[in-house]
Amino acid sequence: MMGPDRRLTVLGGLASLSACAAQPRIGSGLSPADLLPPLAPIRAHRDRLFDITVCLRPFRAAGPRLDTEMIGDALVIHNYGHGGSGWSLSWGSGTLALEKAMSRGPKEIAVIGSGALGLAAATLALRAGLSVTIYCKELIQQARSARASGLWTPDSRIAMAKDAAPGFGDTWERMARISWKTYRDYLGLPGNPVEFRDRYSLSDGATAQEDDQGFAAYAGRIDDLTPRSVALPAEVTPFPVTGVRRTSTLQFNVHDYAHQLLGDIRAMGGKVVVREFHDPGEFGQLKEKVVINCTGYGARALMGDQTIVPVRGQIGWLIPQPEVTYGLYYRDVSVISRSDGIVVQSLEGGDLKGFNNDHEVPDRAESEAAVDVIENLYARFRA
Numbered sequence: 001m002m003g004p005d006r007r008l009t010v011l012g013g014l015a016s017l018s019a020c021a022a023q024p025r026i027g028s029g030l031s032p033a034d035l036l037p038p039l040a041p042i043r044a045h046r047d048r049l050f051d052i053t054v055c056l057r058p059f060r061a062a063g064p065r066l067d068t069e070m071i072g073d074a075l076v077i078h079n080y081g082h083g084g085s086g087w088s089l090s091w092g093s094g095t096l097a098l099e100k101a102m103s104r105g106p107k108e109i110a111v112i113g114s115g116a117l118g119l120a121a122a123t124l125a126l127r128a129g130l131s132v133t134i135y136c137k138e139l140i141q142q143a144r145s146a147r148a149s150g151l152w153t154p155d156s157r158i159a160m161a162k163d164a165a166p167g168f169g170d171t172w173e174r175m176a177r178i179s180w181k182t183y184r185d186y187l188g189l190p191g192n193p194v195e196f197r198d199r200y201s202l203s204d205g206a207t208a209q210e211d212d213q214g215f216a217a218y219a220g221r222i223d224d225l226t227p228r229s230v231a232l233p234a235e236v237t238p239f240p241v242t243g244v245r246r247t248s249t250l251q252f253n254v255h256d257y258a259h260q261l262l263g264d265i266r267a268m269g270g271k272v273v274v275r276e277f278h279d280p281g282e283f284g285q286l287k288e289k290v291v292i293n294c295t296g297y298g299a300r301a302l303m304g305d306q307t308i309v310p311v312r313g314q315i316g317w318l319i320p321q322p323e324v325t326y327g328l329y330y331r332d333v334s335v336i337s338r339s340d341g342i343v344v345q346s347l348e349g350g351d352l353k354g355f356n357n358d359h360e361v362p363d364r365a366e367s368e369a370a371v372d373v374i375e376n377l378y379a380r381f382r383a
């Protein structure tokens, strides 16, 4: 797959940013069952950009903060700093956090934050029979997690290869395997909050260069889980390029999925309180004496955690096209067709320049340039 860290990990798209395995995994070949379904063209035009959003990945060179500490008489379990992998690792990371919480035998817990990590931790605690209150400054719809691309990218900017905490690779693998398994619970539901989609990596024959930016790569540890990519003869595809590879990718339709998670939490009796914390000491004043801290990038200010580095990423949103049931990666632009819009993301022109950039104001020119690349592709599409 192509991604930000390894541009050869094209198939994962931004998944690419993931420090995927060094090379795409190659399948054994095509069978009649692999024939291409009809592919609807994407209507990529600047005037169809209906929104542009920016999100900051909460990156820590050592990997996410997963330790515990006592604040007052409360056990606080930290669960933040998941870089570009927060949705992907949410269930595994939440499981680890809950294991620590259960060591206290609590009847009730507080979860701080309602982003990807907070919602998963709260769901798991409710499933374990605990009484759960989520405290958050913003509900999921306003949280940074709502502005993610929505692909399975479990090792995207999750740590620096040279700075990862000792043993983090094993922890990562456990988190990734638990998450993958748990996502099974959300496949096939109305609205398709989570689904598998084909993803095409297109090349014009230009030589891709390695550009891993030093991020840790762990995807090879879970090679047995994820589908392999296969090369397709370009001439049997509608794409006007010389190289085409296809893989199947787990995709999160983030708006549907977040809606589902929050609805499930409320249905299980979970409470949500909108509240901002200004000092970690306030955790110790909560009535719940076990607290899971899922404040994401917000932990940088709240916890004074300067090890969190912002990694900016911007998405241009094209009007949804339900008939487009695939994603693609072409000339450093990733496209994901989601039920709530078509994600267009520039790697070379945006994401790869996002490290240590906390500028959350959208740059329209960046998104328009990415849309132009895709418009040019479809101008030559063999319908």
Ligand SMILES: Cc1cc2nc3c(=O)[nH]c(=O)nc-3n(C[C@H](O)[C@H](O)[C@H](O)COP(=O)(O)OP(=O)(O)OC[C@H]3O[C@@H](n4cnc5c(N)ncnc54)[C@H](O)[C@@H]3O)c2cc1C
Binding pocket: 014, 054, 055, 056, 057, 058, 079, 080, 081, 082, 083, 084, 085, 086, 087, 088, 089, 112, 113, 114, 115, 116, 117, 118, 135, 136, 137, 138, 139, 140, 143, 144, 145, 146, 147, 148, 149, 150, 151, 152, 153, 154, 275, 276, 277, 278, 294, 295, 296, 297, 298, 299, 302, 311, 312, 313, 314, 315
């Ligand atoms: C462009 C882009 C694309 C991405 N694509 C993907 C992808 O495809 N797949 C993937 O797995 N990951 C992806 N990511 C990464 C993912 O978005 C993050 O890892 C994830 O959002 C982190 O979630 P979180 O719950 O830790 O933080 P957030 O979503 O930031 O949630 C934090 C929560 O804590 C609350 N909070 C913070 N501070 C306070 C406070 N002081 N008091 C009270 N509440 C507080 C917030 O209000 C919020 O509710 C992407 C990121 C970017 C930028």
